[in-house]
Amino acid sequence: MPERAFLSPGWGHWFGTDQSGRDVFSRIVHGSRQSLSIGLFAITLSMSVAIPLGLLCGLIGGWLDRAVGWLLEILFAFPTLVLALLFVSIFGSGITPLIVATGLSISPGYTLLIRGQVLVVRNAGYIEAARALGHSPWRIIRRQVLPNAIRPIAVIITMGVGQAIVWASALSFLGLGAKPPASEWGTMLSLGRDFIANAWWLTFFPGLFIVLTTLSTTIVGRYLQYRLEKRLS
Numbered sequence: 001m002p003e004r005a006f007l008s009p010g011w012g013h014w015f016g017t018d019q020s021g022r023d024v025f026s027r028i029v030h031g032s033r034q035s036l037s038i039g040l041f042a043i044t045l046s047m048s049v050a051i052p053l054g055l056l057c058g059l060i061g062g063w064l065d066r067a068v069g070w071l072l073e074i075l076f077a078f079p080t081l082v083l084a085l086l087f088v089s090i091f092g093s094g095i096t097p098l099i100v101a102t103g104l105s106i107s108p109g110y111t112l113l114i115r116g117q118v119l120v121v122r123n124a125g126y127i128e129a130a131r132a133l134g135h136s137p138w139r140i141i142r143r144q145v146l147p148n149a150i151r152p153i154a155v156i157i158t159m160g161v162g163q164a165i166v167w168a169s170a171l172s173f174l175g176l177g178a179k180p181p182a183s184e185w186g187t188m189l190s191l192g193r194d195f196i197a198n199a200w201w202l203t204f205f206p207g208l209f210i211v212l213t214t215l216s217t218t219i220v221g222r223y224l225q226y227r228l229e230k231r232l233s
Helices: 024-060 062-076 080-091 095-122 125-132 137-150 153-173 185-195 201-232
Strands: none
Touching: 024 062, 024 095, 024 137, 024 153, 024 185, 024 201, 062 095, 080 095, 080 153, 095 137, 095 153, 125 137, 153 185, 153 201, 185 201
16 A cells, blocks of 8 residues: 555564555565575576586587587676576566576586586596496496486585576566566565665565575585585595
């Protein structure tokens, strides 16, 4: 309601109200589903591209590895946000294009990580032992290479969700993501920036939850990494 617009944080409205009189706390809670969904779908898309490419480059090598490496070098020449803007210009704006742009823009880095992990496992001593025992190449890949190369991906995915949320929020802040009146956190930041001098809570609380979510996924990822390393040691 207009008469309740720009109410500062208090007992009635913990995070205040926005320019339309809507409760900011309720919008952040409602928008958490949208922001987390964007992050999860974006990292899923990214991994669906990175895992096959990383495995193929690491296992096959040769011309395929050189070709993909050349493509990744070109993509790495662009900052992640610029690359995401390029994909947005191709696919358009909105939630679905936002997911596609975010997922594709962060996939090159994950492709290199997975490729490097495959190369480490492929040259490990237990792989040489399996070859010496006469195991077939397919059995070595299925029983030795793939499980050991993919195991750390759970850590990468966990931390990648927070990264995807940050990039998606950045695009929404620029007006290229979810459209108003969506309660996605980046869109809330974009709507509140014009009133930041008089209504600081419109940008502070959405930004705070973006930071806390990213920090939480990073902590969970680090914990999983610690448990994994402890288990393997």
